Amino acid sequence: MIIKSVNITKNNIELTKPFSYFLATLKYLPYAMIKINMDNGIMGYGEASFGWDTTGEMQDGGMEIFNSIIKPILKNKKIESISDIENILVEVNKYVYGNTALKAGLEFALLDALGKFKNKPVYKLFGGIKNDYIIPQKVFSFEENNFEKLKKEIDGLKKQGVSYFKFKAGGNVDHLVEIFNKFLKIDSDYSFIIDVNQGWENSKKAVKMIRKLEKFNIAWIEQPIYHADFEGLAEIRKQTKIPIMADESCHNILDLENLYLRKSIDMINIKLAKCGGMIEAKKMIDFCDKHGIGYMLGDMLQSSLGTAANLHAATLGNFISYDLTVPNKIKNDLFSGLIFDGSRVYIPKSYGLGVTKK
């Protein structure tokens, strides 16, 4: 099948309540929807989730690059296999540096169309599936400070099989230490993740913060310092037993190789919007498996369309954990079809990405 036309539209996703982390408070997500029409009538959809702090992309820039540079590349291209899609992405990469969220959105639309063409869900295009569902970790904004409310929510989720609870840390951890102390008094079995989103400036400050956390059951600390400070991450690793995960530092396979060579990581957070899509993510997973690096699958807060892509990506490897947008976070979801059951989220089984435009 041949690409007949493509278009990109602004897709502002409203959040049911503002989401805060060290760098920003988001009320809505300025994204874009990519639609690809094939000559046989098949339509493929993809979502580009621009996060300026993570990939340097913004909505208007993404629209402009897509319309002026990527659109002409796509014209009349044949899509009948994953390698056809990979070849297109290689060509796009020659003309456009970075812009990985935009490229991931493009890849999702192409995979969606290819799956529909082959009568297969996207995960089957890549191989197979081990589990029918995943159980994502629960993420708390750093404003959370009501222990009773937190405990009730966490205990309920634990019963549903959720094993990781991630706290966005902000610049200081004292309020978290206070909360964790209360959990520790009850049971040392509560396992927490700290996501600092680069908030601790340098390795010296990071180690100071980490010392305050070492008595708790911390599964890992995510991106404690500035993304480009690979040496700093290595320094922190020398000084603590808590595993260190790179998120903003690790976008693609090249970052991963670099972090590994500098001994900067125990784990990484793979996000499709950072690496440019599932094909690149698979290369990162293979590298991690070969070198004993743990990996989780992150997400960018997405509509059901982007979340569907993440669910297919969840079948590509043995992820330690998953971040996933649950439906009550989004007000105006343009897609439907995902199945949620308690904390379980099912991998879509219908053809393509497995969600339908409302």
Ligand SMILES: [Mg+2]
């Ligand atoms: Mg993170």
